[in-house]
Amino acid sequence: MGIKTHEMLPSASPEELKKILQSLASDWGDVIDDLDSLQVKPLTGAMTNEVFQINWSTKNGHLVRKVLVRVYGEGVDIFFNRDDEIRTFECMSRHGQGPRLLGRFADGRVEEFIHARTLSAADLRDPETSALIAAKMREFHNLVMPGPRNVLLWDRMRNWLGKAKSLCSLKDAKEFCLNTLEEELNLLEQELPQDHQEIGFCHNDLQYGNIMIDEETNMITIIDYEYASYNPVAYDLANHFCETVADYHSDTPHILDYSFYPGLEDRQRFIRLYLSSAGNQPSESEVDQLVYDAERYTLANHIFWGLWGLISAYINKIDFDYKEYARQRFQQYWLRKATLLNTNNDPLVQPK
Template identity: 55%
Template structure:
């Protein structure tokens, strides 16, 4: 998960191999005025990795060289396979879907800097912006990705794996989160939600506002950060996006969620119509049953989203000590929302 707020950083805060690679990269550019003098801006709000904007002055003072440096968080390999992530990242670049990979090393990588604006929480509520996100998500779901555990639904096994990690590695009182009964909950959800006729696709799985960038001039959307991407029901990906509307990671209490901000039925329907490219009343009428089925599936898949990111919060609390975020309380809120909504959604 990633959000963006600027803050200065020093070269000494970077791993030595990152500094060496950045110096080597700058040396390959003839317009950089001083190869070893770079400005480092830490992009605050990242909750899995540490992310920096690296800037060099050039002969043209108005066009500095910029790259994005990503330093991997501690222990995050519990959540995803780094080799798969790099393979996906490279494939996404070839599809023209995200930044280019400029280089990597054992503790991180360097990416092309995208000259676009990272969205804010309120941007997700803008109807025009939301429609652009929906259309981009439809395109994303249709991508053909390389074989790297992306060709089968990854949600249910990931939930079970993270449940085992939470039970095995964390000292949290499992009774607070009902972890001991979570395997049964996951099986119930899978039996209730998984159907043969559901649309599947390559899903981002972490589509919060900090992972969405917008080119204002072109009115185009780019998704970034594919660590959690996998093949899943598209209803789950949209459900996860809707759940993220309850968050604002750029407040003094970024872990606090406000579920009164979960989109209402009209907002959800508008998103789905943009996602399905329905642009007239006649088209809407012809596909009304399909629209309603997808909306119902999305509502139910919010339960899986709550469990997954609740487990993420529990596990992350024991991994990411260097990142200032109340992971455990975040996880507690996601589990609380699951139990509040479970009966209503599954019985509907």
């Protein structure tokens, strides 16, 4: 039985969406007479947008067409420029990466439905899957994308800090130490970058829900490029390591479990695979250096997503405890700061 699209997609324009889907169906030799004939399945786990799988039967009824509809979350343009994200999406498609863009409407878009499985939290801890992710990350970082190869990280966080200060109550501003974060960002920008650091095109949000695998070919596809930009590759590696502590499909999706954070040997293995994926054999010193750099960049990552969570608590209506998520990220920053910025420590320091 079909589900009424306008009931499932409250913020989308039914007429705009209908025209796009009718046009797509026509291109494929199908007919969509009305939206009630569509089957709509909400996809869980998204924390910025609402995502839906839309199905309809082919003209002869033997096959089912599938597309993915993404409805942009309210207020999320605070975090990124939507036009830049669409350009990235289209450029990635030209590179043979990710799904194709099939159509746009006022507050969302229609994408190709990828016939692959979205990873789970447990997949990130599977050695074979992790090795595939490491190689795909290296490929992603080596993409040549439009625009200057400038690090966006620090300007983006300062911009978000300004937004957080303008939105937050005095109570929240005090609890989350917003008045001292500018000083923390200045410190990190001074301490973390090194002369040897490599700049690449980074995804910046490589959680398991943004990684898909074709289980027949073992091909990995990285999706959702809202936050993608040039940044230090060590930062993107740090972000991925930090995402191993989250399970966004649990009963408490906002709770982070740092017992799942990869140990030193796991991080070394991942980075060795990452560096060797193009056929080069990295030296142990190269592996150790990138492990060290990535671990220090987790500090920037905690502030990045801490600010994101705090702002989202004020602007996003998705059922997720953004403020508690932010609280945990900031707690981890203050917990780890002294250890990771103390250069007298072993550079291969392992989180406790």
